[in-house]
Amino acid sequence: MAKQLIKGNEAIVKAAVLAGCRAYYGYPITPASEIAEAAAHYLPLAGGTFLQAESEVAAINMIYGAAGAGLRAMTASSGPGISLMQEGLSFLAGAELPCVIADIMRAGPGLGNIGPEQGDYFQVVKGGGHGNYRALVLAPDSVQEMADLTALAFELADKYRNPVYVLADGYIGQMMEPVEFANQAIEPPPPDWAVLGTAESRKNLISSIFIEPESQEHHVRHMMTKYHRAEREDVRFESVQTEDADIVLVGYGIIARILKSVVEMARERGVKAGLLRPITLYPFPTRAIRALCGHAATFGVVEMSTGQMVEDVRLAVEGRCPVEFYGRSGGVVPTAEEILAFVLEIAKPAWPASILEEVAIHD
Amino acid sequence: MINEHDLAALNGTCPEHYEPFQDRAGAFYETFERKPENQEQTHYCPGCGHGITHKMVARAIDELGIQDRTILCTPVGCSVFGYYYFDVGNIQAAHGRASAVAVGAKRARPDSVVLCYQGDGDLAAIGTAEIVHAANRGEPITVFFLNNAIYGMTGGQMAPTTLIGMKSTTTPNGRDPWNEGYPLHICELFAQLDAPVYLERVALGNSKQLIGAARAIKKGIENQVKGLGFSLIEILSPCPTIWKMNPVDAQHWVRDELTKVFPPGVYRDRTKDAPVRPAPKPKPALADLPKMLVGKGGVAPVEPAGTAPAAVHDLSIRIAGFGGQGVLMLGQVLAEAGLSADMRVSWLPSYGPEMRSGTSNCHVRISHKEIASPVVTKPNVLLALNEPSLRKFLATVEPGGWVLYNGTSLPEGMERDDVHFVIKPFTELADQVGDARAGNIVMLGTLLEATGMLSGESIDAALKRLVKTERWLELDRKALAKGRETFHLEPVSA
Ligand SMILES: Cc1ncc(C[n+]2csc(CCOP(=O)(O)OP(=O)(O)O)c2C)c(N)n1
Numbered sequence: 003m004a005k006q007l008i009k010g011n012e013a014i015v016k017a018a019v020l021a022g023c024r025a026y027y028g029y030p031i032t033p034a035s036e037i038a039e040a041a042a043h044y045l046p047l048a049g050g051t052f053l054q055a056e057s058e059v060a061a062i063n064m065i066y067g068a069a070g071a072g073l074r075a076m077t078a079s080s081g082p083g084i085s086l087m088q089e090g091l092s093f094l095a096g097a098e099l100p101c102v103i104a105d106i107m108r109a110g111p112g113l114g115n116i117g118p119e120q121g122d123y124f125q126v127v128k129g130g131g132h133g134n135y136r137a138l139v140l141a142p143d144s145v146q147e148m149a150d151l152t153a154l155a156f157e158l159a160d161k162y163r164n165p166v167y168v169l170a171d172g173y174i175g176q177m178m179e180p181v182e183f184a185n186q187a188i189e190p191p192p193p194d195w196a197v198l199g200t201a202e203s204r205k206n207l208i209s210s211i212f213i214e215p216e217s218q219e220h221h222v223r224h225m226m227t228k229y230h231r232a233e234r235e236d237v238r239f240e241s242v243q244t245e246d247a248d249i250v251l252v253g254y255g256i257i258a259r260i261l262k263s264v265v266e267m268a269r270e271r272g273v274k275a276g277l278l279r280p281i282t283l284y285p286f287p288t289r290a291i292r293a294l295c296g297h298a299a300t301f302g303v304v305e306m307s308t309g310q311m312v313e314d315v316r317l318a319v320e321g322r323c324p325v326e327f328y329g330r331s332g333g334v335v336p337t338a339e340e341i342l343a344f345v346l347e348i349a350k351p352a353w354p355a356s357i358l359e360e361v362a363i364h365d
Numbered sequence: 366m367i368n369e370h371d372l373a374a375l376n377g378t379c380p381e382h383y384e385p386f387q388d389r390a391g392a393f394y395e396t397f398e399r400k401p402e403n404q405e406q407t408h409y410c411p412g413c414g415h416g417i418t419h420k421m422v423a424r425a426i427d428e429l430g431i432q433d434r435t436i437l438c439t440p441v442g443c444s445v446f447g448y449y450y451f452d453v454g455n456i457q458a459a460h461g462r463a464s465a466v467a468v469g470a471k472r473a474r475p476d477s478v479v480l481c482y483q484g485d486g487d488l489a490a491i492g493t494a495e496i497v498h499a500a501n502r503g504e505p506i507t508v509f510f511l512n513n514a515i516y517g518m519t520g521g522q523m524a525p526t527t528l529i530g531m532k533s534t535t536t537p538n539g540r541d542p543w544n545e546g547y548p549l550h551i552c553e554l555f556a557q558l559d560a561p562v563y564l565e566r567v568a569l570g571n572s573k574q575l576i577g578a579a580r581a582i583k584k585g586i587e588n589q590v591k592g593l594g595f596s597l598i599e600i601l602s603p604c605p606t607i608w609k610m611n612p613v614d615a616q617h618w619v620r621d622e623l624t625k626v627f628p629p630g631v632y633r634d635r636t637k638d639a640p641v642r643p644a645p646k647p648k649p650a651l652a653d654l655p656k657m658l659v660g661k662g663g664v665a666p667v668e669p670a671g672t673a674p675a676a677v678h679d680l681s682i683r684i685a686g687f688g689g690q691g692v693l694m695l696g697q698v699l700a701e702a703g704l705s706a707d708m709r710v711s712w713l714p715s716y717g718p719e720m721r722s723g724t725s726n727c728h729v730r731i732s733h734k735e736i737a738s739p740v741v742t743k744p745n746v747l748l749a750l751n752e753p754s755l756r757k758f759l760a761t762v763e764p765g766g767w768v769l770y771n772g773t774s775l776p777e778g779m780e781r782d783d784v785h786f787v788i789k790p791f792t793e794l795a796d797q798v799g800d801a802r803a804g805n806i807v808m809l810g811t812l813l814e815a816t817g818m819l820s821g822e823s824i825d826a827a828l829k830r831l832v833k834t835e836r837w838l839e840l841d842r843k844a845l846a847k848g849r850e851t852f853h854l855e856p857v858s859a
């Protein structure tokens with residue numbers, strides 16, 4: 003199918019509808035509002051439901067109802083709205099309901115501003131809500147991936163009966179790039195555990211209560227086996243020139259795109275840099291990162307935050323080699339040039355003499 | 366994309382046995398699990414209104430013959446285990462959110478009968494927003510609102526419906542309106558809304574009231590079966606345990622005290638004249654969806670790959686100006702034209718903190734190679750539609766790059782001798798062809814003529830996709846031609 007130039011936020015919705023999403027409940031917030039706007043257009047077209055809910059709290063619970071009734075359902079928001087959804091996320095995970103949530107991150111904390119940031123990593127990747135659960139998290143770095151990973155998110159949500167996030171930042175959401183969509187639409191039949199209001203599904207129950215401590219423990223252990231399975235089967239990442247890299251950069255989303263430029267610029271200056279881009283933030287590519295400790299001298303983690311994913315990189319590296327961090331926040335997107343200065347700085351011991359002069363300027 | 370599963374297989378760590386999902390189906394209806402020693406009783410206290418209400422709801426489901434179609438959404442509160450007693454599809458919700466959950470379920474399965482059961486803390490405190498909006502949208506669900514003027518489950522704290530002067534664990538001296546406000550009257554409040562079809566308050570205070578309650582409950586469900594809108598039945602209900610009364614006294618207290626503050630009655634009944642919901646539109650065939658979603662928007666290249674001139678092998682363009690000058694549109698035309706020329710493209714608008722003060726800018730990349738960063742910090746083309754933009758971005762332009770400026774001469778301090786300047790009053794030129802707002806397209810014409818980037822066909826294909834009206838398409842074509850000829854009128858100042 004021919005490509006079309008569209009915004010990341012719109013690509014999410016088209017891909018979702020093609021993947022069988024028939025329920026969208028959401029509340030407007032910049033920079034995610036285009037998702038709701040596109041959903042208002044495309045969901046009814048496909049015979050699905052779109053509703054602007056009274057709040058994110060209501061929206062995520064409507065998703066709970068729709069998912070419980072066996073529909074592929076999604077919502078989208080940004081920082082403050084995601085915070086409000088966290089109780090619902092915990093209930094969805096506890097009741098083992100699949101759904102997709104897109105978080106188009108903006109700057110925080112508090113109202114912050116609407117510029118792009120990656121400060122939601124902790125609340126999205128590490129849980130956010132109460133109790134022992136995880137959400138799977140996919141991090142697109144292009145508009146094409148906004149489409150592809152949204153479709154994948156629905157598959158994974160069903161595979162694990164668990165909420166799955168698409169975690170992007172304001173830039174990926176607002177950006178336009180050419181996208182090729184799936185040329186087939188699917189609409190999976192309702193799962194056999196769902197409550198449909200039919201004789202066959204009458205015995206079904208959606209709930210997250212286990213009043214006996216032993217049953218609750220059994221339940222969370224069962225959930226952990228799902229997560230361990232995801233850690234074995236569904237870790238995804240992209241490696242760019244890591245085979246011979248002395249400096250392995252780690253970044254996701256828009257930062258990974260900038261890092262791809264930085265890798266080229268560093269190599270032009272004789273520094274062997276590479277990029278490991280986590281595509282799944284949970285499950286995290288821990289083993290892939292650990293495997294690189296063999297030859298990498300240093301890891302350089304770059305985020306639009308004050309340092310959140312870097313903790314997972316450090317856990318993966320477990321002290322085998324240094325992990326350096328460079329972050330901008332508040333809606334500031336680091337330039338390739340400033341990241342290059344950081345790379346040259348952490349690469350110092352491996353510098354060819356020819357670039358010493360240039361680096362001195364950055365000091 | 367590498368899947369770590371492959372790595373794991375290589376390393377010999379094969380996936381372990383994977384447990385099937387928790388199967389909770391059927392678990393609750395043969396035995397009453399919560400109190401295994403007590404199979405003949407509910408978990409409710411003796412004399413509790415929940416048990417009575419459950420029986421009435423169950424009987425109505427039975428009489429209406431809708432057991433298979435029913436989906437019961439239960440709250441958090443003493444009735445959290447309502448699903449033990451109803452052999453129907455059950456969805457247990459978070460505290461206060463049962464009505465939102467019911468909305469999601471009902472809209473997903475319009476043929477089902479969705480019952481939403483909530484206590485007064487659940488519905489009238491933490492879940493007020495959800496229930497008000499469900500009512501206001503006229504969601505076709507049936508709500509049972511159990512008002513016992515107290516929080517039962519958590520051990521007797523104040524509810525929004527607690528009476529003035531009534532003691533609770535969090536109003537040890539009695540509810541004081543100066544501190545806690547007044548009892549919330551849900552039926553009276555909802556009677557102000559347009560959408561609800563049926564609102565009635567009933568009480569469980571004596572056998573006459575019980576008969577009335579059973580009738581209202583059945584009617585509320587029947588409304589939904591008939592396809593009518595929102596029905597809510599408020600049930601004044603005894604909580605002997607927290608009220609510290611015996612069941613008989615508690616019943617009398619409902620009849621004598623609660624009903625004084627919460628008068629029973631029909632607050633809305635439009636079951637006879639409620640408009641019928643329009644039937645949902647027929648669903649399109651699945652096979653048609655890709656075309657409906659992507660169809661016309663798809664772009665087929667108008668020129669074969671690699672034919673664009675070498676000058677455009679890797680363009681990093683920054684476009685900036687005032688809002689309304691067509692900055693974002695100009696960027697989109699360039700990106701669309703690049704796509705038509707079978708090149709890699711990206712378009713990134715300024716938004717957020719940069720957007721303040723009515724200025725606007727965007728980043729466009731057009732390249733034969735895969736585009737690494739779409740963020741343009743060192744442009745080789747700067748299109749400055751006003752002076753502040755030139756001042757902001759000129760210093761960032763790569764040596765050898767192009768700078769097009771909308772003006773008659775370079776402002777002071779803006780000289781550079783290592784870039785190509787083209788300075789024209791693009792806005793005025795656009796005015797000459799019919800509309801000053803086409804200044805961006807005049808600038809585009811000049812840019813194309815100056816650099817030889819992108820063919821006329823690619824640009825025209827882009828304009829056709831982006832420009833919605835014939836009038837503007839004509840105007841833009843004229844503006845483009847004006848830009849091209851203008852470039853040749855005076856030499857480029859180096
Ligand atoms: C978010 C949240 N806050 C608080 C609670 C604790 N909680 C459980 S039930 C309840 C009040 C229930 O009162 P009501 O709705 O009147 O029902 P009743 O028990 O009286 O039937 C509260 C506060 C909770 N479960 N979740």
Ligand code: SF4
Pocket residue numbers: 408409410412413414415443513517518603604605606607
């Ligand atoms: S505490 Fe009150 S509301 Fe709860 S079960 Fe006992 S009597 Fe019923």
